[in-house]
Amino acid sequence: MTYLKNLKKKLLDRDSWLFHVMLMIIISVVFIILLIFGLDLYTQHGESVVVPDLRGKTLDEARAILKKVDLDYEINDSTYSKTAVPGTIRDIVPAPGSHVKAGRILFVSINGFSPRKQTIPNYKDQSARQILALLRGLGFESVDQRVVPGGYVGSVVGLQTADGRSVEVGSQLRIDTKLILLVSGQIIDTLGIGRLIESYDREGSMDSTFTRTEQKRDSSVSNDWW
8 A cells, every 4th residue: 555655646746757757658648549530530531432434524524523522633644546536535543433532633644636746767878667667656657658769778768748848857747747758779780781691592582581671670679678
């Protein structure tokens, strides 16, 4: 009994170190409890809303729908598709049907009003196969080729639009612009005379032999390299 009385006296004695220790413990416990309840209120523990399907909606329609469920959005991407209505939402993250906290910001991708532009890379004296792959990788949908004399066979000597306008390196064009690669197809056949003489000796006809030789020469200028 005497020990308990002394302990009680020390606990109530504000100058006692034991009193200060107990006070710190009580304050710490109260702080932890307030922190737990505060986090629940801040994160709205146990409360969630379903992400609506906004695909195909305009931004004004999406804004009105999201306001009802206490959500917001940000545009994080814009692409162009001929099959989608310009200015409408194409995709949304998190996906429609997901459960998220109220107040969450959703990230949407919209269909642009016009095709994006790309910068024309350096194409001169480059391999036609390489430039074709590069242009298609940049998003250009229609790239044809036209064989012209000059340079190394299979190398690009120029680039034009479908109406014949020259396209300079570094210029920016819409990706739906039709382009024409001017590709060198000149072949100097140093063995042509020898083959012509050999065929003449066998068949005895210069005209027919020359015609067949020319046909073979023409056929050798093919698109195999393309």
